[in-house]
Amino acid sequence: MTTPKPASARSVRSSMPSGCAANASWVLPPSSATCSAIDCSGPAQEALLPMSPMSNPAGLALLAAAALLSGCAGKSPATAGVRAPPWQTVIRDADRKRLAGLWGAWTRSLADVQQAGQGDRVGALGAMAVADAAIPAPPPPPGAYRCRSVKMGNREDGTIRTPSPPIMAGEFRPCRISVRKGLLHFDQGDGAQRVAGALYPDGDRQVFLGAMALAGESGIMAYGTDADRDQVGVLRALDDRRWRLELPWPMWQSNLQVIEIVPA
Incomplete structure (x- = not known):
């Protein structure tokens, strides 16, 4: 087996997060032999395993790389600015x-x-009443x-207990x-019970935080x-309209x- 030549210290530092490169005084072997010092799986791992790290300069460099990267993990620019979606700071625990x-x-x-024998009414609603029918849009x-x-559903608890059909x-x-x-806002308009509130972006859905009148x-x-009166939920697409x-x-x-929404 041919031992790969070490990469230069300059190339190693240039690939590291800022704040870590300044402390790097070691030389890291090329990524093909070290699994990029992060994801050690596949043929590269098999090539390294037979050697003792203590007897192989490349192995010593790999250990040093892993130690330094783990110490700098909390300072990575890729994660330092990550924040919870805005709705997470607004929603009540309940x-x-x-x-x-x-x-x-x-x-x-x-x-x-x-159970009430009204499954045909669900079928008549089509995709609107299919739990996993939503698509990314x-x-x-x-x-x-x-x-x-x-x-x-048959409500068994809640603020008002009004006997009603299951659908x-x-x-x-x-x-x-x-x-x-700066946020989309849904307003049901009119009706005996109507809801309105803000829609917060959350991946391929919108989280709804509103109330009922x-x-x-x-x-x-x-x-x-x-x-x-508070109402919470998610808004998702069934198709593009x-x-x-x-x-x-x-x-x-x-x-x-479930509130179906279509263009006027």
């Missing part, structure tokens, strides 16, 4: 748990509907839309997407004003509320 239970809200609600742009609300689908009504303070109320409170807002455990009548 609502964080509700949001984490989104999949459970789907499975339980669909099971309730099937941009959010709806600001403008006028039409929305309808579907409530599913209720409303009619399409005007709704709107606007921009407020009842018929006759002129406005909707800001999120965090009244825990009984159709979206749904999924609200788990809404505390009013159902275990899951």
